[in-house]
Amino acid sequence: MSVHVRVVGTGLIGTSLGIALCRAGFRVTLSDPSPTAARLARDLGAGEIADASTDDPDLVVVAAPPDVAADVVVESLGRWPEAVVTDVASVKGSVAHAVRDGGGDLARYVGSHPMAGRERSGAGAARGDLFDGRAWVVVPTGTSRPDAVGLVRQAATAVGAAVSVMGAAEHDAAVAVVSHVPQVAASLVAGRLRDVSDPAVALAGQGLRDVTRIAGSDPRLWTQILAGNAAAVRDVLTALRADLDEVIGALDQLADGDSRGALEVVNRTVGHGNVGVARIPGKHGAAPTAYETVVVVVPDTPGALGRLFTEMGEAGVNLEDLHLEHGLGQPFGLAEVAVVPGAVEKLLAALEARGWRVHD
Known part of the structure; x- marks a missing residue:
């Protein structure tokens, strides 16, 4: 039987998590104070809207705003006495203290924090790949049950996150x-x-x-x-x-x-x-690598950037990073292409042969 996750709060993080968990084979139900927000999350593939027949979650993920997260955690611990409850607020000490002061069962509560987000908020900005390769910190209390910690880790790992464990003070x-x-x-x-x-x-x-x-x-x-x-x-x-x-x-x-x-x-x-x-960790979380930058003048026309990437691949050069700067009042952009140092000469020759304006 698949794990049943109840996501409480269908903003950016909650909806993105629902989409990712559904893709990973979890059973996901959704709730939100705004029926419209919950329906939008459902339509985006984040799960089904919760009702009385789905009141049996194994894991409750509280994706509520930080100032109310603790109250929702305490409410959820009381409503589902068999469920593990976590929250995804970006601060952990204040939430854990409020849960304790509110009488919540700290054995079934495990804080967590996915280090992922976007400048835009709301379900409409949600992405199923939001957590891919991102850090996700699991923050147990001093009395969190091992199986509760394990279930939160399982969910975070399933959505592609890189999981680590910290205490609340260290995390904050x-x-x-x-x-x-x-x-x-x-x-x-x-x-x-x-x-x-x-x-x-x-x-x-x-x-x-x-x-x-x-x-x-x-x-x-x-x-x-x-x-x-x-x-x-x-x-x-x-x-x-x-x-x-x-x-x-x-x-x-x-x-x-x-x-x-x-x-x-x-x-x-x-x-x-x-x-x-x-x-700062480099590619795939490994130690930072010193890359060289090649600047390519890219016309501001459909398909030009895609052609650059294709021709880099044809030249056998891997793109490590990219910054794109638009020319001031000009119909072109400057693509700052990061590659490993040994590939610079090869890339310059290949792009120049294909008619690109480049400089290192």
Whole structure:
């Protein structure tokens, strides 16, 4: 008999999870305070809408907003006394404490957090491959049953995620650095654009796009996330403020014509960034690999980018990463194609022979 999973909350994560679990052979039923949202999730292939005949889940996944997740977990533990209950909120300590304080059965509760998402929210943005290759942290309480932890791991693994196990405090400190502070930083940088002139914004290149990509996220959701992990995020931002103050002091010196010691601060700051970037996991979660970039001028016409990929494959060169930057006021884009260093000369020769404008 297949595992029956009840997904409570059919937004982006809940609907994506339902689609992925259905594809993996799980039996999925759906519930949401909004009947329209639940019906949309059903129509997208995330499962069937729950009714009285389906009130026997093995696993309940609470995909509710962070500020109500604990209440829904406690309610679910009480409603289904045989079921394992997990939640997918991006903060874990505050949820676990609230579940305990609310009288929830911590033996059947296992927190979890899929490190996946999109700038868009809601069921309409759901994808069945949202969790493929993404980290999924399973966060047991001190009294979670081993079989309960195993069931949550089984579901996360089934949807293609890379599962790890952490304690709540370790998890919250980690996501403050790798997820929550980057959101704040992107929002702050993007916020500086509000009063910049149109001609100045028109100069924006790929660097600004990279830094601000996640600044389009849902403000209401992120207000809840940051409130739930306030202490850990505050600690990281406080350290970041100290670094920023040091850079500002160095720039004050340089603006006044005094470079003594200031250039070292600037150089060290950028250098530390290099070290940090090098620690970010590379392809398939392996150690980072140093790639070379070949820039290809791609006409802004249907099929041009696909032709580039096809001809790279015909040349026997694997695409490792890609950034696409549109030319300012021009009918072409710049495809920054990342390849292993040994393939650069081969790729340049092959593309030039096929008429592409390229440079390394």
